[in-house]
Each structure stands twice: as structure tokens, then as C-alpha cells.
Amino acid sequence: MENPTQEEREKLNQQKIQDKVNQDKKKKLAKKIVIYSILVLIIASLIYFPISNSKKPGKYDDFAKCLTENDAKEYGAFWCPNCAEQKRLFGKSFQYITYVECDARGKDPKPQLCKEKKITGYPTWEINNTFYPGLMSLEELSTLSGCNLKEP
Numbered sequence: 001m002e003n004p005t006q007e008e009r010e011k012l013n014q015q016k017i018q019d020k021v022n023q024d025k026k027k028k029l030a031k032k033i034v035i036y037s038i039l040v041l042i043i044a045s046l047i048y049f050p051i052s053n054s055k056k057p058g059k060y061d062d063f064a065k066c067l068t069e070n071d072a073k074e075y076g077a078f079w080c081p082n083c084a085e086q087k088r089l090f091g092k093s094f095q096y097i098t099y100v101e102c103d104a105r106g107k108d109p110k111p112q113l114c115k116e117k118k119i120t121g122y123p124t125w126e127i128n129n130t131f132y133p134g135l136m137s138l139e140e141l142s143t144l145s146g147c148n149l150k151e152p
Contacts, residue, residue: 100114
């Protein structure tokens with residue numbers, strides 16, 4: 001086309017405009033795909049990692065199991081800050097500790113048993129039929145129980 005007519009120039013301009021619009025749409029679509037892909041990866045990570053970590057054994061599982069096998073018990077109350085700290089020391093491994101809830105308002109309470117055992121402070125550990133009131137370090141519990149406190 002040496003000398004395009006006015007109509008042909010308008011068609012070419014229209015085609016250029018349409019090509020630009022299509023190119024912009026493709027760019028926007030590509031951006032959306034990237035953003036949604038990143039969001040999906042973030043959401044998948046937020047779901048996967050807590051689940052995978054919850055399946056890993058706790059740091060003191062063997063120690064906590066040994067305490068339970070040797071009939072050691074912790075008496076406490078749900079509202080007790082020292083009991084919460086005792087639980088924190090065990091981390092995920094606390095699930096293997098025999099815990100007796102002494103407050104009647106707590107989960108699975110056994111206030112009568114606590115009364116029979118003459119528990120007056122929280123936490124109180126019962127190890128080898130001897131009572132030890134107060135927050136105990138894991139090392140102290142190991143010494144008193146004979147359970148090996150080995151760190152992985």
C-alpha cells in the first residue's frame with residue numbers, strides 16, 4: 001500500500017488500537033494469574049506447615065511417657081499461671097503427662113481426688129507416692145522420677 005486511503009488508514013488505526021487493547025488485557029490477565037498463584041501458594045503453606053509440624057514428635061515425648069509409666073501425676077488448676085508454665089516447659093510432649101484438674105470448673109475435673117490427696121497448691125507433682133508442690137524444672141522432675149531427660 002503506497003498511499004492508503006483515508007478509510008484504510010482508519011482501519012489500520014482501529015486495528016492498532018484493538019491490538020493495544022488486547023495486549024493490555026493479556027498483561028492484566030497475566031498479572032491476575034501471578035497474583036492468584038502467589039495467594040494459592042501462601043494459603044497452601046499456611047495450611048500445610050501447621051499440619052506437618054503437628055505430626056512431628058515433641059521434644060520431650062520419651063521423658064513425659066516415662067513419667068506417666070512411672071505413675072507420676074501433676075495436680076493443677078486451669079487458671080494457675082505456674083501450671084501453665086509447667087505445661088509450656090513440656091511443649092507438645094505435655095499430652096503424655098498425667099494431669100489432674102483440681103478446679104471443679106475445669107475440663108475433666110477431679111476435685112474430690114485432689115481433696116483426698118490433700119493438694120493445697122498448684123502445681124503439685126506426685127512422684128513415687130511423694131508430693132512435691134510448686135513449679136518444677138524438667139531436670140528436677142528427672143532427678144525425682146529417675147526418668148532420663150535426654151534432649152534430641
